[in-house]
Amino acid sequence: MATKIGIRQLVEFVLRQGDLNEVKNSQNTALNGAKIHRQLQSSRGEDYDSEVYLKQLVTMNHTDYIIAGRADGIQLNDDGALIEEIKTSDQPFDELTDNTKTLYWGQLKVYGYLLLQEHPELDQVTGQLTYFQVINEKITKTQRILHRAELDAFFKDLITEYEYWLTLRADLREKRNQSIQTLPFPFPAFRPGQHELAAAVYKTIRNQTRLFVEAPTGTGKTISTLFPAIKAMGEDVIERLFYLTAKQSTRRVAEEAITLMSHDGLKLKSITLTAKDQIRFPEEQDVLPEDNPFMLGYYDRLKPALKDLLTHEDQITRAVIETYARKHTLDPFEFSLDTSLFCDVIICDYNYLFDPLVYLQRFFSESDDENFFLVDEVHNLVSRSRDMYSAAVSDQPISTLLKLAKPDKSQPSDDLQRELKKVRRSFTRLSKALIDDHLTEQVLPDPPDKLLRTLRTFNEFVTDWLAQQKPGPLLDAVRDYFFACLTFVKIGDLYDGSYQTRYVLEGHHLTIKELCLDPSDFLNRSLELGGGAVLFSATLTPMAYYQRVLGGEANSLAYQLPSPFPPKHQAILVTQYVQTTYHEREHNVPRIIASLHAMLAAKPGNYLVFFPSYGYLLQIKAAFEAAYPDVATTAQAAAMDASARQAFLDQFQADPTQTLLGFCVLGGIFSEGIDLRGNRLIGVAIVSVGLPGINPETNLIRDYYDHQNGLGFAYAYQLPGMNNVLQAAGRLIRSAHDTGIVLLLDQRFASRRYTELFPAHWQYYQTIGSVSQLEATIANFWHQMEVPHHEDKTNSPT
Template identity: 80%
Template sequence: MPTKIGIRQLVEFVLRKGDLNEVKNSQNTALMGAKIHRQLQSSRSDAYQSEVYLKKTVTMNGTDYVISGRADGIQTTDDGVLIEEIKTSDQDFEDLTDNTRDLYWGQVKVYGYLLMQDQPDTDKVTLQLTYYQVSTEKITKTQKVLTRAESEQFFQQLITEYEYWLTLRADLRKRRNASIVDLPFPFPDYRRGQHELAVAVYKTIRLQKRLFVEAPTGTGKTISTLFPAVKALGEDLVERLFYLTAKQSTRHVAEEAVTLMSQNGLKLKSITLTAKDQIRFPEEQDVPPEENPFMIGYYDRLKPALKDILTHEDHLTRTVIETYARKHTLDPFEFSLNASLFCDVIICDYNYLFDPLVYLQRFFSEDDPDNFFLVDEVHNLVSRSRDMYSAAISDAPIAGLLKLAKPDKTQPSDDLQRELKKVRRSFTRISRVLTDDGVNEQVGPLPPEKLLATLRQFNEFVGDWMQKQEPSDLLTAVRDYFFDCLTFVKIGDLFDGSYQTRLVLDGHHVTVKELCLDPSDFLDQSLSRGAGAVLFSATLSPMTYYQNVLGGTDNSLAYQLPSPFPPKHQAILVTQYVQTTYHERAHSEGAIIDSLTALVTAKPGNYLVFLPSYGYLTQIKAAFELANPDIQTTAQTNAMDGATRQAFLDQFQADATQTLVGFCVLGGIFSEGIDLRGDRLIGVAIVSVGLPGLNAETNLIRDYYDHTNGQGFAYAYQLPGMNNVLQAAGRLIRSSHDVGIVLLLDQRFASRRYTSLFPAHWQYYQTIRSVPQLSATIANFWQQMEVQHEN
């Protein structure tokens, strides 16, 4: 299967030069751009064909490459052939840099060359660049005539320039594939279920399907998905793997899996993408691009830097990227994106595929069957995606901005004040509606069109205004509000039947929220940008729920693996005598403390107790300490950084002779992604069924699903809460030698509504009706484990 190279990718890589001018923050979105394209294309004559696919196979160094792309439009008449390239942006056409125009013309010249190769009788074509300025709706058309000889010379120059990189890619691909042929699984044996998962992943890639997988803790999900996917790479079934995660810790696990395979002979290029604000050098902060030495002349230094890093490194981690970026004086974030074009495995956050504002356009501007997606801990994508497709804007910052923007001798113009006051008046109108209706909030299914129109005008003004300003407190404050407005407008362009608008009056300020209640269609579209996907987690029950909310209802397969560990190694104890609903908490405190005491005094060791909120955590911890003054405790606190998180976990040491009880928030940073193996953790208690707190926005999700499938409470509250419970319980058994107790402190767990959601390896759960019975059951469990250990 020949390697496919996009025309835009080819032209931009070869012809781009000079400074790195970050894309100006425009209101132009891919959706809006596509809409403008269709609008212009539909206005053309009957002789006009839109979205014409053109390609040519080029053989270099014994390898075939397909140079391909879609021309926006081709019009064939008696007067000849015209090829149109449509571009949209907020900038005035006259303000475009020379290099930007060269890139635009370069694309359409390649289309001209490909068309004349397909039409031997055509000796020249007319090229038309149609530029649509979004902010003013001004259309600028420019034309050039391209002869066959000129097109062949131009294309040959492009290919000659790119030949090194084509050859490099081919050599890297041959090296990669040769190393994969006999690549062994990097462990002596497969764990239970691991081989079956690997086979399912491989078949999914071969068949270009979408697969949802529940693989319980201990399955070894990362290597079980990456290994078969790498095997598929070696057979040219796909060209590029994206390993998408929600957390930095899981990105490190993916890096370790690639390294492990490399120690067994794998030769491929992998890269980990780090967020822009985390990887940028300190000296770049708050420095405009035109003064940033890592951006000035960026493209003039890029190709030597790429040659250097690709020649000497296989695994482009953050540290490696930073080292070479500093060596060649390049912005490390942009350098990582450029280097990723030559990588086989790209490890990155969900945002790079799913977020409508920051996704990687160089990979995902159109569907590409050479991409395949491995989406780790996919249960996290439910809430993350709602946040990605939602936005809020408030009038609260405007008063401060008006004060900063007050005209003086150094700033005589009051244009900014005038535009800010227009925005404030738009919010005031909303405030009056709420006040007149005697309410503090309203919810409706229509987008806030009048506010969106005002913010679009404001953004157009500020976009131009910022270009003319020197650094100042005012510029920084206006830029921050501009970004908020920009996001709000862009999300407004996506508004459909899955959205609600929420207007909230809080004191003198108004907040307007565009709430995406069901992002499943957007996620489905994102996943369709590749050949297929495997979406996996330790907890995906019930599977139909996750397929529904993550865009896989009509086009995905499901696979659930059993736990690889003996179910009887953990006792699942459900207390029927504890009620943790808000009104019963004061009455149940004594029973909870007695139950926790029974759990932690039966055997010295380390325990975690999960509670649904910081307030409840503080209450129960204080009561526990009062009842057990000799037992050491520790607790999760708000806003813990990486060092304090690690310090918390480091307290849980193996072979503990004294008891340590850690109190954590259910659904928080210690509910998943931590690995306390062996006897570093021997018991987990979970207080409550983990329901999200009652609030207006979650109620909107409930009402939406009540209307669409009649399962509103389950989709909005019960199932997200139960996932938190299962994730917390999953901290206990991490290997085949681990044993311990999961104590579920809420009588609701004993109801059919919850026991039906218990995973298969909880089949031996026991219902407990009193503290004495609990103590006896715990003692019996540890006695059985001791006997089993001795045998």
């Protein structure tokens, strides 16, 4: 299989020079670009073809490469050939740097060269660079006559310059494929269900389809998805693998799986991308780009740094990136992105594929079947994606900004104040409309078009203003508000029938929210940028719901694995005597604390109890401690940094000498992603069915899906709550030797509406009618569990 090289990637890698910031795309480019392209293309004549795919096979060092890309437009007629490249930005054309224009024309020249290869009868082509300035909609067109001889020489020089990197990439690819051919599964044997999952993933990759997988804890889903994907890579079925996650802990598990396979001889380049604000060096904080040594001359030092890194490292973690970035004085975040172009496996957050503001344009500006996506813990993507495609803006910061911009009242108003006041007037008009109608909030189906136009103008002004300012409180405050306005405008460009706009007037301040109620179409488009995807989690019940909300309803397959652990190793106990609805909570406090004590009294050990809110947690904790002061307790705090979280978990030691009950929030930081194996945890209680708190925005989701399929309450409240329950319960059984109690404290769990959502390994659940029955049932369970508790070391949890 010939390796594909994108035209933009080729041109930018070879021709980029100078500082990092001078070739940065405009902030408005990403979302406005595609829409503006379509508008300009549709205005051309009938003999104009848009998005024309051009390619050329190039052989170097006995290896085939395909240089390919889509020209924005080509016009062929009796007057000759014209090829157009369209660029969009909020920066005036005459302010573009020479290097930026060189990159634009470099792409045009490659497209021109490829077009002339397809038309040997032509000796020249007219190149047209069409530049659209977004804010004022100004179009600048420049044309050049590009002769065949000039284009032949340009393309030859370009490829010659890139040849070293092509040869390096080919050598790395050959070593990778050779190592994969002999790569064994990294454990002596497959766990139950593991081989079937690996086979399903491999088949999905071969068929370029989409697969949703529910893989319960213990199936080893990380290694069971990575291993077959890497095997397919060794057969040249895919060229690059993206492992997308929601949490750092999951990314570490993926890194560990790669390390494990490397011990068996795997030779590939993997990289873990870290968020910009986490990986930037301290010296870069509060420093303007023109004063930042890690950005100045960045592209002049990039290639030696890449050569150094790729020669010496295979698994490129955050620590590795930071080491080489400091060695070569490069911004570590941008260096990681440039390094990723040479990597086979890219481990990163969901944002880098799905988020319309930060997705990786270098990989996802167009579809590429050689990319494949593994999306882990995909149940998290439901709420995350709604956040990604929603935005809010308020007039509240404007008063503070005006004071900062004019500390002395005698000082005349400046340009920044003038633009801020324009934005404030737009908000005032919207607030007045609400007040006149005696409303404090309103929901409308249409976007706030007039405000969006005002914010676009404001964003254009601030873009120039920021470049002229020195660090300080005013700069920081304006930049924060600018990013909020910028995001709001970008999301406004995506607005469609899945959106509602919510206006909320609190006191004198108005907040406007563009709410994406159903991001499934956006997620589907993102997934179509690769050759297929496997989306998996330990909890994807009911499967049809996740396929619908995650964009896979029409064109995906589903696979649900059984739990590899003996179902009778955990007692699933449903209390029919506890009610936790809002009006019944107070009356049921004694029953809840008595039930918790019954669970603890049967066997000393470590236990967790989860609550739907922090306030409810504090209420039950106080009542429990008052009734049972001899029982040791601990609780999740309202805010905890990484060290505080670890300190909380460290209290749950193996072979405890006394009982410990931990109070946690359902859906919070300890309800998933923690692994307390063996007897570090022997019981989990869950108070309530976990319904999200009733609020106007969740009600909008409910109403939307009621209109779509009549399942509004289930989609907005019941199923998200039940997923939190399943995730929390999943903290208990982490290996084949673990045993314990899952205590469901809410009579609603006994109704068919909930029992039909129970996973298959909960088939032996028992309904409990009283505290005394609970005590007897738990005592009987522990009497039957006489197998010694120790960690399962036969197979990694990855």
